[in-house]
Amino acid sequence: IRPPSISITGTSITRDLERGESTLDGKVFKVQVRTKPSCTNEQMTELVKWKHFDKSQGFIMSIGTVNMKYDTPDVTIEKTANLIREFKLAYPNTKLALTTLPHIRVSGLKPTIDQFKADTDEFNARLASLADDYTDVIKVRYTDKMLLRDGIHLNSSGTKKLTSSMNKCLKQCF
Numbered sequence: 033i034r035p036p037s038i039s040i041t042g043t044s045i046t047r048d049l050e051r052g053e054s055t056l057d058g059k060v061f062k063v064q065v066r067t068k069p070s071c072t073n074e075q076m077t078e079l080v081k082w083k084h085f086d087k088s089q090g091f092i093m094s095i096g097t098v099n100m101k102y103d104t105p106d107v108t109i110e111k112t113a114n115l116i117r118e119f120k121l122a123y124p125n126t127k128l129a130l131t132t133l134p135h136i137r138v139s140g141l142k143p144t145i146d147q148f149k150a151d152t153d154e155f156n157a158r159l160a161s162l163a164d165d166y167t168d169v170i171k172v173r174y175t176d177k178m179l180l181r182d183g184i185h186l187n188s189s190g191t192k193k194l195t196s197s198m199n200k201c202l203k204q205c206f
Contacts, residue, residue, distance in 0.1 A: 033060075035061055036063070036084070036088075036206055037089055037090075038062065038064070038202065038206065039065075039091045039095075040063065040064070040094075041065070041067070041092075043067070043095060044067060045094055046067045047185070049191065049195060050121050051063055051064055056192065056202055059203075062106025063087070064086065065151070070098055073096060073114075077115045080119050080123070087126065088126060089099070090129065090202070090205065091119070091127065091129070092127075092128075093115075093128065094109075094194070095130070096108055096130075097136060098148065099111060100133060100152055100155060101136075101141065101142065102140050103139045103149065104194060105154040105155040108151065108155055112159070112162060113162055117129065120166060127166060127168070128206065129201050130170065130193065131169075131170045131198070132156040132159060132169065132174075133152050133155060133156060133174075134178065136179065137176070137179060149158040158205055168205055169195075170198060173193065174190060174193060178193055
């Protein structure tokens with residue numbers, strides 16, 4: 033019996049996640065991680081349309097941080113909803129889970145980092161409204177201390193928090 037495969041993708045905050053076989057509560061999962069640095073929701077949607085990713089039982093995405101640097105929460109939520117629609121068409125038998133986003137310390141086109149944080153909080157709160165029978169939202173409780181000095185990437189404690197939040201979802205959803 034082959035273990036269920038789980039695909040994880042997203043921006044560079046997924047870069048340090050572990051790949052390979054993982055055991056959670058006695059259940060084995062085969063985990064593959066495909067990091068897409070600086071990927072926007074629109075680019076991820078195109079990758080999904082082209083079926084760029086291998087089929088798997090479950091799919092976890094951490095996407096939206098790049099869009100939040102330039103778009104409003106409304107626009108980013110709409111782009112995320114479009115990504116979900118396209119995912120369901122391309123991978124109809126695959127469960128999707130999206131993670132909430134960290135507060136990065138780069139403002140992009142926002143007037144201040146505080147505005148970026150407020151917009152990220154709004155996006156994270158509204159992300160739950162996109163959950164349904166095929167789409168879950170993984171609430172990751174990031175703190176500002178979980179970022180590297182560059183203000184963008186997760187440090188080891190941030191990666192551990194992301195991993196533990198994903199593991200909780202795997203235990204419950206798969």
